[in-house]
Amino acid sequence: MGMQQKKNWKTKLHEIIYEADTPAGKLFDIVLLIAIIASILLVMLESVKSIDAKYHDLLNISEWLITILFTIEYIARIITVKRPYRYIFSFYGIVDLLSTIPKYISIIFGGVHALATLRALRLLRVFRILKLVRYLGASNNLVRALKASRAKILVFLFAVVIAAVISGTIMYLVEGEENGFTNIPKSVYWCIVTLTTVGFGDIAPQTPLGQFIASLIMVLGYGIIAVPTGIVSAEYTAQNKTKQKPKKTELHLNTQSCPNCSAEKHKDNAKFCYKCGHKLHDV
Incomplete structure:
Protein backbone atom coordinates (compact mmCIF):
# COMPACT_ATOMS: atom_id res chain seq x y z
CA MET A 1 0.00 0.00 0.00
CA LEU A 136 8.22 27.80 -27.21
CA GLY A 137 6.67 24.98 -29.21
CA ALA A 138 7.08 26.82 -32.52
CA SER A 139 10.85 26.91 -31.97
CA ASN A 140 10.97 23.19 -32.82
CA ASN A 141 10.05 23.99 -36.43
CA LEU A 142 12.77 26.63 -36.60
CA VAL A 143 15.37 24.23 -35.17
CA ARG A 144 14.41 21.57 -37.72
CA ALA A 145 14.60 24.15 -40.52
CA LEU A 146 18.08 25.24 -39.40
CA LYS A 147 19.27 21.63 -39.23
CA ALA A 148 17.86 20.85 -42.68
CA SER A 149 19.54 23.90 -44.22
CA ARG A 150 22.86 23.75 -42.32
CA ALA A 151 24.79 22.29 -45.28
CA LYS A 152 23.60 25.03 -47.64
CA ILE A 153 24.33 27.73 -45.08
CA LEU A 154 27.85 26.38 -44.43
CA VAL A 155 28.61 26.38 -48.18
CA PHE A 156 27.26 29.92 -48.41
CA LEU A 157 29.35 31.13 -45.45
CA PHE A 158 32.44 29.50 -46.95
CA ALA A 159 31.79 31.39 -50.20
CA VAL A 160 31.39 34.65 -48.25
CA VAL A 161 34.73 34.09 -46.48
CA ILE A 162 36.44 33.47 -49.82
CA ALA A 163 34.88 36.63 -51.28
CA ALA A 164 35.98 38.63 -48.21
CA VAL A 165 39.58 37.39 -48.46
CA ILE A 166 39.82 38.13 -52.18
CA SER A 167 38.15 41.55 -51.87
CA GLY A 168 40.24 42.45 -48.83
CA THR A 169 43.45 41.56 -50.64
CA ILE A 170 42.44 43.65 -53.65
CA MET A 171 41.63 46.64 -51.43
CA TYR A 172 45.00 46.26 -49.71
CA LEU A 173 46.72 46.48 -53.09
CA VAL A 174 44.57 49.36 -54.35
CA GLU A 175 44.45 51.56 -51.23
CA GLY A 176 47.70 50.72 -49.47
CA GLU A 177 48.94 51.56 -45.98
CA GLU A 178 48.60 55.32 -46.42
CA ASN A 179 44.79 55.01 -46.53
CA GLY A 180 44.47 52.78 -43.48
CA PHE A 181 44.67 49.37 -45.17
CA THR A 182 47.89 48.52 -43.37
CA ASN A 183 47.74 44.75 -43.89
CA ILE A 184 45.61 42.05 -45.48
CA PRO A 185 43.87 40.88 -42.27
CA LYS A 186 42.76 44.45 -41.55
CA SER A 187 41.60 44.81 -45.14
CA VAL A 188 39.62 41.57 -44.85
CA TYR A 189 38.11 42.91 -41.62
CA TRP A 190 37.00 46.06 -43.49
CA CYS A 191 35.51 43.91 -46.23
CA ILE A 192 33.50 41.79 -43.76
CA VAL A 193 32.21 44.91 -42.01
CA THR A 194 31.21 46.38 -45.38
CA LEU A 195 29.60 43.15 -46.65
CA THR A 196 27.46 42.91 -43.54
CA THR A 197 26.39 46.57 -44.05
CA VAL A 198 27.64 47.46 -40.54
CA GLY A 199 30.10 50.12 -41.70
CA PHE A 200 32.00 51.24 -38.59
CA GLY A 201 33.77 53.94 -40.57
CA ASP A 202 37.15 53.36 -38.92
CA ILE A 203 38.63 52.56 -42.35
CA ALA A 204 37.43 54.09 -45.63
CA PRO A 205 38.78 53.89 -49.19
CA GLN A 206 40.18 57.18 -50.55
CA THR A 207 41.03 56.41 -54.18
CA PRO A 208 38.37 56.42 -56.94
CA LEU A 209 39.08 52.79 -57.80
CA GLY A 210 38.88 51.76 -54.16
CA GLN A 211 35.57 53.59 -53.72
CA PHE A 212 34.19 51.88 -56.83
CA ILE A 213 35.18 48.46 -55.48
CA ALA A 214 33.71 49.38 -52.10
CA SER A 215 30.42 50.33 -53.79
CA LEU A 216 30.24 46.91 -55.44
CA ILE A 217 30.94 45.19 -52.12
CA MET A 218 28.20 47.23 -50.40
CA VAL A 219 25.62 46.30 -53.03
CA LEU A 220 26.75 42.67 -52.82
CA GLY A 221 26.25 42.85 -49.05
CA TYR A 222 22.49 43.33 -49.42
CA GLY A 223 22.27 40.21 -51.58
CA ILE A 224 24.39 38.23 -49.13
CA ILE A 225 22.05 39.09 -46.24
CA ALA A 226 19.04 37.83 -48.21
CA VAL A 227 20.51 34.44 -49.16
CA PRO A 228 20.61 32.66 -45.74
CA THR A 229 17.23 34.17 -44.89
CA GLY A 230 15.75 32.66 -48.06
CA ILE A 231 17.34 29.26 -47.40
CA VAL A 232 15.96 29.02 -43.85
CA SER A 233 12.57 30.44 -44.89
CA ALA A 234 12.20 27.81 -47.61
CA GLU A 235 13.01 25.01 -45.17
CA TYR A 236 10.69 26.52 -42.54
CA THR A 237 7.85 26.63 -45.08
CA ALA A 238 8.53 23.02 -46.00
CA GLN A 239 8.36 22.04 -42.32
CA ASN A 240 5.00 23.78 -41.94
CA LYS A 241 3.57 22.13 -45.05
CA THR A 242 4.62 18.74 -43.74
CA LYS A 243 2.86 19.39 -40.43
CA GLN A 244 -0.27 20.76 -42.12
CA LYS A 245 -0.85 17.54 -44.04
CA PRO A 246 -0.89 14.74 -41.46
CA LYS A 247 -1.98 11.28 -42.30
CA LYS A 248 -5.62 10.44 -41.59
CA THR A 249 -4.58 7.74 -39.17
CA GLU A 250 -2.24 10.07 -37.26
CA LEU A 251 -3.58 11.42 -33.98
CA HIS A 252 -2.70 14.78 -32.47
CA LEU A 253 0.40 15.07 -30.32
CA ASN A 254 0.21 16.17 -26.69
CA THR A 255 2.59 17.14 -23.90
CA GLN A 256 2.71 13.67 -22.32
CA SER A 257 6.23 12.90 -21.07
CA CYS A 258 7.54 9.41 -20.40
CA PRO A 259 8.55 9.00 -16.72
CA ASN A 260 11.22 6.48 -17.75
CA CYS A 261 13.10 8.11 -20.66
CA SER A 262 11.49 11.60 -20.69
CA ALA A 263 10.47 11.26 -24.34
CA GLU A 264 7.73 13.64 -25.46
CA LYS A 265 5.33 14.10 -28.42
CA HIS A 266 3.26 10.99 -27.79
CA LYS A 267 -0.05 10.50 -29.56
CA ASP A 268 -3.31 11.19 -27.79
CA ASN A 269 -4.57 8.28 -25.69
CA ALA A 270 -1.20 6.53 -25.97
CA LYS A 271 -0.67 4.02 -23.15
CA PHE A 272 3.01 3.22 -23.74
CA CYS A 273 6.06 5.25 -24.70
CA TYR A 274 6.91 5.04 -28.40
CA LYS A 275 10.63 5.16 -27.53
CA CYS A 276 11.19 2.80 -24.60
CA GLY A 277 7.81 1.05 -24.25
CA HIS A 278 7.27 2.16 -20.65
CA LYS A 279 3.67 2.58 -19.46
CA LEU A 280 2.48 6.20 -19.59
CA HIS A 281 -0.80 5.95 -17.69
CA ASP A 282 -2.15 3.76 -14.94
CA VAL A 283 -4.70 1.41 -16.50
Missing part, protein backbone atom coordinates in the same frame (compact mmCIF):
# COMPACT_ATOMS: atom_id res chain seq x y z
CA GLY A 2 2.84 2.38 0.89
CA MET A 3 4.65 1.63 -2.37
CA GLN A 4 1.44 2.30 -4.31
CA GLN A 5 0.97 5.66 -2.57
CA LYS A 6 4.59 6.58 -3.27
CA LYS A 7 4.14 5.63 -6.90
CA ASN A 8 0.97 7.70 -7.21
CA TRP A 9 2.66 10.67 -5.54
CA LYS A 10 5.61 10.54 -7.94
CA THR A 11 3.33 10.04 -10.93
CA LYS A 12 1.21 13.03 -9.97
CA LEU A 13 4.27 15.22 -9.43
CA HIS A 14 5.69 14.07 -12.78
CA GLU A 15 2.47 15.07 -14.54
CA ILE A 16 2.54 18.52 -12.95
CA ILE A 17 6.19 19.22 -13.78
CA TYR A 18 6.67 17.61 -17.18
CA GLU A 19 3.22 17.97 -18.74
CA ALA A 20 0.86 20.84 -19.50
CA ASP A 21 -2.39 19.02 -20.25
CA THR A 22 -3.73 19.32 -16.69
CA PRO A 23 -4.76 22.49 -14.81
CA ALA A 24 -2.00 21.89 -12.25
CA GLY A 25 0.57 21.44 -15.03
CA LYS A 26 -0.52 24.65 -16.74
CA LEU A 27 -0.37 26.55 -13.44
CA PHE A 28 3.13 25.20 -12.76
CA ASP A 29 4.32 26.31 -16.20
CA ILE A 30 2.83 29.79 -15.76
CA VAL A 31 4.45 30.25 -12.33
CA LEU A 32 7.79 29.05 -13.69
CA LEU A 33 7.55 31.38 -16.71
CA ILE A 34 6.89 34.35 -14.43
CA ALA A 35 9.84 33.35 -12.22
CA ILE A 36 12.18 33.05 -15.22
CA ILE A 37 11.20 36.44 -16.60
CA ALA A 38 11.47 38.00 -13.14
CA SER A 39 14.93 36.52 -12.61
CA ILE A 40 16.19 37.94 -15.91
CA LEU A 41 14.83 41.37 -14.96
CA LEU A 42 16.58 41.10 -11.58
CA VAL A 43 19.93 40.38 -13.25
CA MET A 44 19.46 43.43 -15.49
CA LEU A 45 18.40 45.70 -12.62
CA GLU A 46 21.36 44.59 -10.46
CA SER A 47 23.73 45.70 -13.22
CA VAL A 48 22.40 49.29 -12.89
CA LYS A 49 24.48 50.70 -10.01
CA SER A 50 21.96 53.36 -8.94
CA ILE A 51 19.11 50.83 -8.70
CA ASP A 52 21.27 48.20 -6.99
CA ALA A 53 22.48 50.73 -4.39
CA LYS A 54 18.92 51.77 -3.54
CA TYR A 55 17.15 48.39 -3.65
CA HIS A 56 20.01 45.95 -3.03
CA ASP A 57 18.33 44.12 -0.13
CA LEU A 58 15.02 43.76 -1.99
CA LEU A 59 16.76 42.49 -5.12
CA ASN A 60 18.85 40.05 -3.08
CA ILE A 61 15.83 38.61 -1.24
CA SER A 62 13.86 38.31 -4.48
CA GLU A 63 16.79 36.52 -6.10
CA TRP A 64 17.02 34.07 -3.19
CA LEU A 65 13.29 33.28 -3.44
CA ILE A 66 13.60 32.58 -7.17
CA THR A 67 16.76 30.52 -6.63
CA ILE A 68 14.98 28.39 -4.01
CA LEU A 69 12.05 27.90 -6.39
CA PHE A 70 14.39 26.78 -9.17
CA THR A 71 16.19 24.47 -6.72
CA ILE A 72 12.93 22.78 -5.74
CA GLU A 73 12.03 22.45 -9.42
CA TYR A 74 15.44 20.93 -10.27
CA ILE A 75 15.26 18.38 -7.44
CA ALA A 76 11.64 17.52 -8.29
CA ARG A 77 12.54 16.90 -11.92
CA ILE A 78 15.28 14.50 -10.82
CA ILE A 79 13.24 12.45 -8.33
CA THR A 80 10.20 12.04 -10.61
CA VAL A 81 12.01 10.22 -13.43
CA LYS A 82 13.35 6.67 -13.33
CA ARG A 83 16.61 7.56 -15.07
CA PRO A 84 17.70 10.89 -13.52
CA TYR A 85 21.04 10.98 -15.32
CA ARG A 86 19.26 11.38 -18.65
CA TYR A 87 17.68 14.59 -17.43
CA ILE A 88 20.79 15.81 -15.56
CA PHE A 89 23.01 15.56 -18.64
CA SER A 90 20.36 16.72 -21.12
CA PHE A 91 20.27 20.25 -22.56
CA TYR A 92 17.47 21.35 -20.24
CA GLY A 93 19.10 19.64 -17.25
CA ILE A 94 22.35 21.56 -17.74
CA VAL A 95 20.45 24.82 -18.26
CA ASP A 96 18.43 24.23 -15.08
CA LEU A 97 21.63 23.57 -13.13
CA LEU A 98 23.30 26.73 -14.47
CA SER A 99 20.16 28.63 -13.51
CA THR A 100 20.40 27.46 -9.91
CA ILE A 101 24.02 27.19 -8.76
CA PRO A 102 25.41 30.77 -9.14
CA LYS A 103 23.68 32.09 -6.03
CA TYR A 104 24.90 29.15 -3.93
CA ILE A 105 28.46 29.42 -5.26
CA SER A 106 28.51 33.09 -4.27
CA ILE A 107 28.18 31.98 -0.62
CA ILE A 108 31.31 29.81 -0.82
CA PHE A 109 33.55 32.56 -2.11
CA GLY A 110 34.29 35.38 0.34
CA GLY A 111 36.60 38.31 0.70
CA VAL A 112 37.42 41.26 -1.49
CA HIS A 113 39.72 39.23 -3.73
CA ALA A 114 36.76 37.13 -4.91
CA LEU A 115 34.57 40.04 -6.04
CA ALA A 116 35.68 39.75 -9.67
CA THR A 117 34.91 36.03 -9.66
CA LEU A 118 31.53 36.61 -8.03
CA ARG A 119 30.60 39.11 -10.69
CA ALA A 120 31.25 36.54 -13.40
CA LEU A 121 29.37 33.82 -11.50
CA ARG A 122 26.34 36.06 -11.05
CA LEU A 123 26.20 36.59 -14.81
CA LEU A 124 25.60 32.84 -15.21
CA ARG A 125 22.04 33.52 -14.11
CA VAL A 126 21.34 35.01 -17.52
CA PHE A 127 21.26 31.40 -18.79
CA ARG A 128 17.82 31.19 -17.23
CA ILE A 129 16.50 32.75 -20.41
CA LEU A 130 17.28 29.43 -22.10
CA LYS A 131 14.68 27.84 -19.83
CA LEU A 132 12.08 29.65 -21.92
CA VAL A 133 12.95 27.44 -24.90
CA ARG A 134 10.97 24.50 -23.50
CA TYR A 135 7.83 26.64 -23.62
Whole structure:
Protein backbone atom coordinates (compact mmCIF):
# COMPACT_ATOMS: atom_id res chain seq x y z
CA MET A 1 0.00 0.00 0.00
CA GLY A 2 2.84 2.38 0.89
CA MET A 3 4.65 1.63 -2.37
CA GLN A 4 1.44 2.30 -4.31
CA GLN A 5 0.97 5.66 -2.57
CA LYS A 6 4.59 6.58 -3.27
CA LYS A 7 4.14 5.63 -6.90
CA ASN A 8 0.97 7.70 -7.21
CA TRP A 9 2.66 10.67 -5.54
CA LYS A 10 5.61 10.54 -7.94
CA THR A 11 3.33 10.04 -10.93
CA LYS A 12 1.21 13.03 -9.97
CA LEU A 13 4.27 15.22 -9.43
CA HIS A 14 5.69 14.07 -12.78
CA GLU A 15 2.47 15.07 -14.54
CA ILE A 16 2.54 18.52 -12.95
CA ILE A 17 6.19 19.22 -13.78
CA TYR A 18 6.67 17.61 -17.18
CA GLU A 19 3.22 17.97 -18.74
CA ALA A 20 0.86 20.84 -19.50
CA ASP A 21 -2.39 19.02 -20.25
CA THR A 22 -3.73 19.32 -16.69
CA PRO A 23 -4.76 22.49 -14.81
CA ALA A 24 -2.00 21.89 -12.25
CA GLY A 25 0.57 21.44 -15.03
CA LYS A 26 -0.52 24.65 -16.74
CA LEU A 27 -0.37 26.55 -13.44
CA PHE A 28 3.13 25.20 -12.76
CA ASP A 29 4.32 26.31 -16.20
CA ILE A 30 2.83 29.79 -15.76
CA VAL A 31 4.45 30.25 -12.33
CA LEU A 32 7.79 29.05 -13.69
CA LEU A 33 7.55 31.38 -16.71
CA ILE A 34 6.89 34.35 -14.43
CA ALA A 35 9.84 33.35 -12.22
CA ILE A 36 12.18 33.05 -15.22
CA ILE A 37 11.20 36.44 -16.60
CA ALA A 38 11.47 38.00 -13.14
CA SER A 39 14.93 36.52 -12.61
CA ILE A 40 16.19 37.94 -15.91
CA LEU A 41 14.83 41.37 -14.96
CA LEU A 42 16.58 41.10 -11.58
CA VAL A 43 19.93 40.38 -13.25
CA MET A 44 19.46 43.43 -15.49
CA LEU A 45 18.40 45.70 -12.62
CA GLU A 46 21.36 44.59 -10.46
CA SER A 47 23.73 45.70 -13.22
CA VAL A 48 22.40 49.29 -12.89
CA LYS A 49 24.48 50.70 -10.01
CA SER A 50 21.96 53.36 -8.94
CA ILE A 51 19.11 50.83 -8.70
CA ASP A 52 21.27 48.20 -6.99
CA ALA A 53 22.48 50.73 -4.39
CA LYS A 54 18.92 51.77 -3.54
CA TYR A 55 17.15 48.39 -3.65
CA HIS A 56 20.01 45.95 -3.03
CA ASP A 57 18.33 44.12 -0.13
CA LEU A 58 15.02 43.76 -1.99
CA LEU A 59 16.76 42.49 -5.12
CA ASN A 60 18.85 40.05 -3.08
CA ILE A 61 15.83 38.61 -1.24
CA SER A 62 13.86 38.31 -4.48
CA GLU A 63 16.79 36.52 -6.10
CA TRP A 64 17.02 34.07 -3.19
CA LEU A 65 13.29 33.28 -3.44
CA ILE A 66 13.60 32.58 -7.17
CA THR A 67 16.76 30.52 -6.63
CA ILE A 68 14.98 28.39 -4.01
CA LEU A 69 12.05 27.90 -6.39
CA PHE A 70 14.39 26.78 -9.17
CA THR A 71 16.19 24.47 -6.72
CA ILE A 72 12.93 22.78 -5.74
CA GLU A 73 12.03 22.45 -9.42
CA TYR A 74 15.44 20.93 -10.27
CA ILE A 75 15.26 18.38 -7.44
CA ALA A 76 11.64 17.52 -8.29
CA ARG A 77 12.54 16.90 -11.92
CA ILE A 78 15.28 14.50 -10.82
CA ILE A 79 13.24 12.45 -8.33
CA THR A 80 10.20 12.04 -10.61
CA VAL A 81 12.01 10.22 -13.43
CA LYS A 82 13.35 6.67 -13.33
CA ARG A 83 16.61 7.56 -15.07
CA PRO A 84 17.70 10.89 -13.52
CA TYR A 85 21.04 10.98 -15.32
CA ARG A 86 19.26 11.38 -18.65
CA TYR A 87 17.68 14.59 -17.43
CA ILE A 88 20.79 15.81 -15.56
CA PHE A 89 23.01 15.56 -18.64
CA SER A 90 20.36 16.72 -21.12
CA PHE A 91 20.27 20.25 -22.56
CA TYR A 92 17.47 21.35 -20.24
CA GLY A 93 19.10 19.64 -17.25
CA ILE A 94 22.35 21.56 -17.74
CA VAL A 95 20.45 24.82 -18.26
CA ASP A 96 18.43 24.23 -15.08
CA LEU A 97 21.63 23.57 -13.13
CA LEU A 98 23.30 26.73 -14.47
CA SER A 99 20.16 28.63 -13.51
CA THR A 100 20.40 27.46 -9.91
CA ILE A 101 24.02 27.19 -8.76
CA PRO A 102 25.41 30.77 -9.14
CA LYS A 103 23.68 32.09 -6.03
CA TYR A 104 24.90 29.15 -3.93
CA ILE A 105 28.46 29.42 -5.26
CA SER A 106 28.51 33.09 -4.27
CA ILE A 107 28.18 31.98 -0.62
CA ILE A 108 31.31 29.81 -0.82
CA PHE A 109 33.55 32.56 -2.11
CA GLY A 110 34.29 35.38 0.34
CA GLY A 111 36.60 38.31 0.70
CA VAL A 112 37.42 41.26 -1.49
CA HIS A 113 39.72 39.23 -3.73
CA ALA A 114 36.76 37.13 -4.91
CA LEU A 115 34.57 40.04 -6.04
CA ALA A 116 35.68 39.75 -9.67
CA THR A 117 34.91 36.03 -9.66
CA LEU A 118 31.53 36.61 -8.03
CA ARG A 119 30.60 39.11 -10.69
CA ALA A 120 31.25 36.54 -13.40
CA LEU A 121 29.37 33.82 -11.50
CA ARG A 122 26.34 36.06 -11.05
CA LEU A 123 26.20 36.59 -14.81
CA LEU A 124 25.60 32.84 -15.21
CA ARG A 125 22.04 33.52 -14.11
CA VAL A 126 21.34 35.01 -17.52
CA PHE A 127 21.26 31.40 -18.79
CA ARG A 128 17.82 31.19 -17.23
CA ILE A 129 16.50 32.75 -20.41
CA LEU A 130 17.28 29.43 -22.10
CA LYS A 131 14.68 27.84 -19.83
CA LEU A 132 12.08 29.65 -21.92
CA VAL A 133 12.95 27.44 -24.90
CA ARG A 134 10.97 24.50 -23.50
CA TYR A 135 7.83 26.64 -23.62
CA LEU A 136 8.22 27.80 -27.21
CA GLY A 137 6.67 24.98 -29.21
CA ALA A 138 7.08 26.82 -32.52
CA SER A 139 10.85 26.91 -31.97
CA ASN A 140 10.97 23.19 -32.82
CA ASN A 141 10.05 23.99 -36.43
CA LEU A 142 12.77 26.63 -36.60
CA VAL A 143 15.37 24.23 -35.17
CA ARG A 144 14.41 21.57 -37.72
CA ALA A 145 14.60 24.15 -40.52
CA LEU A 146 18.08 25.24 -39.40
CA LYS A 147 19.27 21.63 -39.23
CA ALA A 148 17.86 20.85 -42.68
CA SER A 149 19.54 23.90 -44.22
CA ARG A 150 22.86 23.75 -42.32
CA ALA A 151 24.79 22.29 -45.28
CA LYS A 152 23.60 25.03 -47.64
CA ILE A 153 24.33 27.73 -45.08
CA LEU A 154 27.85 26.38 -44.43
CA VAL A 155 28.61 26.38 -48.18
CA PHE A 156 27.26 29.92 -48.41
CA LEU A 157 29.35 31.13 -45.45
CA PHE A 158 32.44 29.50 -46.95
CA ALA A 159 31.79 31.39 -50.20
CA VAL A 160 31.39 34.65 -48.25
CA VAL A 161 34.73 34.09 -46.48
CA ILE A 162 36.44 33.47 -49.82
CA ALA A 163 34.88 36.63 -51.28
CA ALA A 164 35.98 38.63 -48.21
CA VAL A 165 39.58 37.39 -48.46
CA ILE A 166 39.82 38.13 -52.18
CA SER A 167 38.15 41.55 -51.87
CA GLY A 168 40.24 42.45 -48.83
CA THR A 169 43.45 41.56 -50.64
CA ILE A 170 42.44 43.65 -53.65
CA MET A 171 41.63 46.64 -51.43
CA TYR A 172 45.00 46.26 -49.71
CA LEU A 173 46.72 46.48 -53.09
CA VAL A 174 44.57 49.36 -54.35
CA GLU A 175 44.45 51.56 -51.23
CA GLY A 176 47.70 50.72 -49.47
CA GLU A 177 48.94 51.56 -45.98
CA GLU A 178 48.60 55.32 -46.42
CA ASN A 179 44.79 55.01 -46.53
CA GLY A 180 44.47 52.78 -43.48
CA PHE A 181 44.67 49.37 -45.17
CA THR A 182 47.89 48.52 -43.37
CA ASN A 183 47.74 44.75 -43.89
CA ILE A 184 45.61 42.05 -45.48
CA PRO A 185 43.87 40.88 -42.27
CA LYS A 186 42.76 44.45 -41.55
CA SER A 187 41.60 44.81 -45.14
CA VAL A 188 39.62 41.57 -44.85
CA TYR A 189 38.11 42.91 -41.62
CA TRP A 190 37.00 46.06 -43.49
CA CYS A 191 35.51 43.91 -46.23
CA ILE A 192 33.50 41.79 -43.76
CA VAL A 193 32.21 44.91 -42.01
CA THR A 194 31.21 46.38 -45.38
CA LEU A 195 29.60 43.15 -46.65
CA THR A 196 27.46 42.91 -43.54
CA THR A 197 26.39 46.57 -44.05
CA VAL A 198 27.64 47.46 -40.54
CA GLY A 199 30.10 50.12 -41.70
CA PHE A 200 32.00 51.24 -38.59
CA GLY A 201 33.77 53.94 -40.57
CA ASP A 202 37.15 53.36 -38.92
CA ILE A 203 38.63 52.56 -42.35
CA ALA A 204 37.43 54.09 -45.63
CA PRO A 205 38.78 53.89 -49.19
CA GLN A 206 40.18 57.18 -50.55
CA THR A 207 41.03 56.41 -54.18
CA PRO A 208 38.37 56.42 -56.94
CA LEU A 209 39.08 52.79 -57.80
CA GLY A 210 38.88 51.76 -54.16
CA GLN A 211 35.57 53.59 -53.72
CA PHE A 212 34.19 51.88 -56.83
CA ILE A 213 35.18 48.46 -55.48
CA ALA A 214 33.71 49.38 -52.10
CA SER A 215 30.42 50.33 -53.79
CA LEU A 216 30.24 46.91 -55.44
CA ILE A 217 30.94 45.19 -52.12
CA MET A 218 28.20 47.23 -50.40
CA VAL A 219 25.62 46.30 -53.03
CA LEU A 220 26.75 42.67 -52.82
CA GLY A 221 26.25 42.85 -49.05
CA TYR A 222 22.49 43.33 -49.42
CA GLY A 223 22.27 40.21 -51.58
CA ILE A 224 24.39 38.23 -49.13
CA ILE A 225 22.05 39.09 -46.24
CA ALA A 226 19.04 37.83 -48.21
CA VAL A 227 20.51 34.44 -49.16
CA PRO A 228 20.61 32.66 -45.74
CA THR A 229 17.23 34.17 -44.89
CA GLY A 230 15.75 32.66 -48.06
CA ILE A 231 17.34 29.26 -47.40
CA VAL A 232 15.96 29.02 -43.85
CA SER A 233 12.57 30.44 -44.89
CA ALA A 234 12.20 27.81 -47.61
CA GLU A 235 13.01 25.01 -45.17
CA TYR A 236 10.69 26.52 -42.54
CA THR A 237 7.85 26.63 -45.08
CA ALA A 238 8.53 23.02 -46.00
CA GLN A 239 8.36 22.04 -42.32
CA ASN A 240 5.00 23.78 -41.94
CA LYS A 241 3.57 22.13 -45.05
CA THR A 242 4.62 18.74 -43.74
CA LYS A 243 2.86 19.39 -40.43
CA GLN A 244 -0.27 20.76 -42.12
CA LYS A 245 -0.85 17.54 -44.04
CA PRO A 246 -0.89 14.74 -41.46
CA LYS A 247 -1.98 11.28 -42.30
CA LYS A 248 -5.62 10.44 -41.59
CA THR A 249 -4.58 7.74 -39.17
CA GLU A 250 -2.24 10.07 -37.26
CA LEU A 251 -3.58 11.42 -33.98
CA HIS A 252 -2.70 14.78 -32.47
CA LEU A 253 0.40 15.07 -30.32
CA ASN A 254 0.21 16.17 -26.69
CA THR A 255 2.59 17.14 -23.90
CA GLN A 256 2.71 13.67 -22.32
CA SER A 257 6.23 12.90 -21.07
CA CYS A 258 7.54 9.41 -20.40
CA PRO A 259 8.55 9.00 -16.72
CA ASN A 260 11.22 6.48 -17.75
CA CYS A 261 13.10 8.11 -20.66
CA SER A 262 11.49 11.60 -20.69
CA ALA A 263 10.47 11.26 -24.34
CA GLU A 264 7.73 13.64 -25.46
CA LYS A 265 5.33 14.10 -28.42
CA HIS A 266 3.26 10.99 -27.79
CA LYS A 267 -0.05 10.50 -29.56
CA ASP A 268 -3.31 11.19 -27.79
CA ASN A 269 -4.57 8.28 -25.69
CA ALA A 270 -1.20 6.53 -25.97
CA LYS A 271 -0.67 4.02 -23.15
CA PHE A 272 3.01 3.22 -23.74
CA CYS A 273 6.06 5.25 -24.70
CA TYR A 274 6.91 5.04 -28.40
CA LYS A 275 10.63 5.16 -27.53
CA CYS A 276 11.19 2.80 -24.60
CA GLY A 277 7.81 1.05 -24.25
CA HIS A 278 7.27 2.16 -20.65
CA LYS A 279 3.67 2.58 -19.46
CA LEU A 280 2.48 6.20 -19.59
CA HIS A 281 -0.80 5.95 -17.69
CA ASP A 282 -2.15 3.76 -14.94
CA VAL A 283 -4.70 1.41 -16.50
